[in-house]
Amino acid sequence: MGYIKIELDKVNAWYGDNHVLKDLSLSIFEKSVTAIIGPSGCGKSTLLRVINRLHETVEGARVSGRVLLDGKNIYDDDIDPVDIRRRIGMIFQQPVAFPHLSIYDNVAIGLKLNGFKDKAMLDKMVEESLREAALWDEVRSRLMDKGISLSGGQKQRLAIARAIALKPEVILMDEPTSSLDPVAGAKIEDLIINLKRNYTIILVTHNIQQAARVADYIAFLYMGRLIEFGPARRVLESPEIELTEKYLTGEFG
């Protein structure tokens, strides 16, 4: 099956008294796409946010258990969450373009504000990131325009370029196509398939067809628990758990 990039070990997460993730253990394999599926409110986004330590930035939110990145627990005391977030990028449901920044700076912000100064090198990395995000040809002639001048799908690819610019090892995507039209969504799906050559990707999606198209592994969550996990085809074609089958056949969700 390959190298385990991330391993969750009995992870629990809370918002105040609301116990959202329950004893969740899961392995994420390197350079593959793992889709997280499950009904609304089952904890998919929370799971992603636990993996890049964004969960704890919400007032009253807590985590227990271990999340191993290359075998090292990212919740150990000697770990700075800021370093983790440089190694694990994240794409959100609503594409974010910083309204005060140009297209160029929207990509460069992570590098620039982390102290990267060399202008020629920066230009090169911005271009590479935009190429990798399949946006370069559309924006090369207007890099200094405001990032918010882009369309929704372009903004999402801009956000992907911003994440890639930091050369992360893992990219978390929280329903990256759900706010886009089908054409723009399809472009992102193609992109995800290309990106998994270089990155480990965890994709939260509501869309089972999307999971079938891009995922190598599927994890099905229900009410904060991991119900089933396995290679995508196996889970989709012959789920071992009845609950998974019910979800896949649309009996609830």
Next chain:
Amino acid sequence: MTINLRVRKIKEKIFFTLSYISIAITLIILGSVIFFTFVKGINSWSISFFLSPQRSPLDPNQGIAHAIQGSLLMSFLAAAISTPISILAAIYLSEYASTAFREKAEYILDAMAGIPSIVVGVVSYLLFVLPLGTFSAFAGSMALAIMMFPLMTRASQDAFMRVGREYREAGLAVGLPKWKVSLHIVLYIAKNGVITGFALAFGRIFGETAPLLMTALGSRSFPTDIFAPTSSITLLIYEYSKSPFEIWINIAWGASLFILIMNLAINLVIKFSVGDRRWVI
């Protein structure tokens, strides 16, 4: 038509008329303030009015230049002191404080903004005049800074809190420490709100008299030392308007017109620089 319906229509009409009269009265009063200030003040405007300091009450070639300089000196010094502190305090409240602490702080700041300015003057007298042994532009600036602080802090905090959480999270997600997210993302996105807050607070202190009476005292010459008594436009108006000299009384009207126009100008500058559709008064 039933009797009920007729009664309701009459009530509606009365209510409408009353509110119409009220707004008319308000506008008439406001209009006459501006009109009288203009008619009475514009005659004293001249080159020497803007370029000369105070002279003997019978000398027609005198002006308010020393007071304009004093006002600008103290207002800008107050702004320079209070702006960075306000912005940092606002960042703390919106980005770092717990909800419980933030609500208490908001309550205190709102109460502070409502303290009568004469009280700020008395407190500043105790804090900055007595220990230094002299009235001064410095003490005046501190009094104005104290007035500006809660206004600007609350306005900036509101502006920060209107910035969507998604921008903060997108910043954190590219490995920026929280303080950089606050300074390079939240502050920039909220920039217009902060500028509006600044301009409102600045306009407010620019027209203050009471805190300066107890701290800057007033002076007849150009400011040269921030640790010496200093004039301001409002102090000059206060002094001249009580004087028996016609020239001084006219100058007081001219100075009033000047302050009025300054305040209108500040509001217009906000309106246009921010591209805001609101009329800020």
